[in-house]
Amino acid sequence: MDWTLVLILLLMGTGGGFAAGFLGVGGGMVLVPFVTMIFAARGFPPAIVVHMAIATSLATILFTSLSSVRAHHLHGAVRWPIVLLIAPGIVVGSWIGPYFAKQLDTSLLALVFGLFVAFSATQMILNRKPSPSRELPGPAGMFAAGATIGTVSGLVGAGGGFLSVPFMSWCNVKMHNAVATSAAIGFPIALSGTLSNIYHGWNEQGLPAHSLGYIYVPALLVIAAASVTMAPVGARAAHRMPVAKLKRIFAMVLYCLSAYMLWKAASSAGLLNA
Template sequence: MDFGLIAILLVMGMAGGFAAGLLGIGGGMVLVPFITMIFTARGFPPDLIVHMAIATSLATIMFTSLSSVRAHHKHGAVLWPVVRMLVPGIVIGSWIGPWIAKQLNTSALALVFGLFVAFSATQMLLNKKPKATRELPKKPGMLAAGGVIGVVAGLVGAGGGFISVPFMTWCNVKIHNAVATSAALGFPIALAGTLSNVYYGWGEANLPAYSLGYIYVPALVVIAAASVTMAPVGARTAHRMPVAALKRILAVILYALAAYMLWKAAA
């Protein structure tokens, strides 16, 4: 890779890592559109661009989530019992998500990404208040919720925070705890999804050199190196910001990225 590309990927990694720590979204919602732009400019096969962007983004979350959750854990904000209940469903769903993505062409996958992100942003802005009696479901419900989070996260290459954070806050989990717990969920999502993307992308025709399944390894290495340095900064910032500001930031970011991916789907 040339120096210019490395510099761009480093900046992307820093932005993604900061977003992961700040918002508990794993950075994938920020990274996928930008990686898509770069792969398009580099002349990657058009029918594989979005698949590779999603897979590469998801793989970086393995590193970002570990750095982010460590910072949140120091604040005592991670709800580990909730993590344990969600992980079984998440692992299953995160393996299935990339398989679904493989069945879709680039335009359809970009459309799915854009619609899910726009929906998530709308939910954040509406800021509907849950009933005072609402609480997290029991184990069967948490297994199902984890499965849904995993499928969608694996499908769109994110850490799942854009679903798990609203889900937890709707169940009366405080926003800072929801963000921190979502960060902890990022690693199992990313690990299962990455293995799935390697498996389903293995042997795919026309993959660029240095690809591991659908994952473009050079971009993974550079982005991951940058993101792990910024994730703790984002996490520390999250614990100093008011709830309303966190939700507005997340919504604005998601709307902008959704717009680009919807444009990509129509192009």
């Protein structure tokens, strides 16, 4: 890689790491649109460019989630019993998600990503008040929730925060606890999803050099180096910010990312050139 690309990836890792700590999203979802742009500009095969961006971004969460969750844990904000209940479903779903992604072409995968992110942003910005009596479900319900979050996260390359934070908030988990707990959930999502992306992309034709399945290793290493430094900074900022403002920022970031990926879906399908 040339030094200009390294600098760009470092800047992306800085932003993704901050988002991981600040929003509990693992950073992967924030990175996917930018990584897609870079991979497309470098001439990666159009048929798999979004697949590789999603897989590489998801793999960075292996590093950012550990850095982020440590910072949140020091604030006493991680609800570890929730993590233990939801993790089995998360692992199963995160393995399945990349398999589904492999079946979709680039335009459809980008469309799925954009729509899910827009849905999540809308749920946050509507700020519907949950029933005061609503609580987290039992073990079976938590497994089902984890499997759903894990599948969608593995499909779109996210740490799960864009679903797990609204889910926990809906069940009356305080916003700061939901963000912190989501950061902890990001690691099993990333681990299972990364192994799945390596497995399902292993025999893919046309992958660029230095790829491990669908993961582009040089980009992963550079982004991770920057993101692990910034994740604790984002976590500290989150604990100093009012809940309402945190929700609005979360939603606005998601809408911007959704808009780009929907544009990518339209352009990949040739709709913008029609």
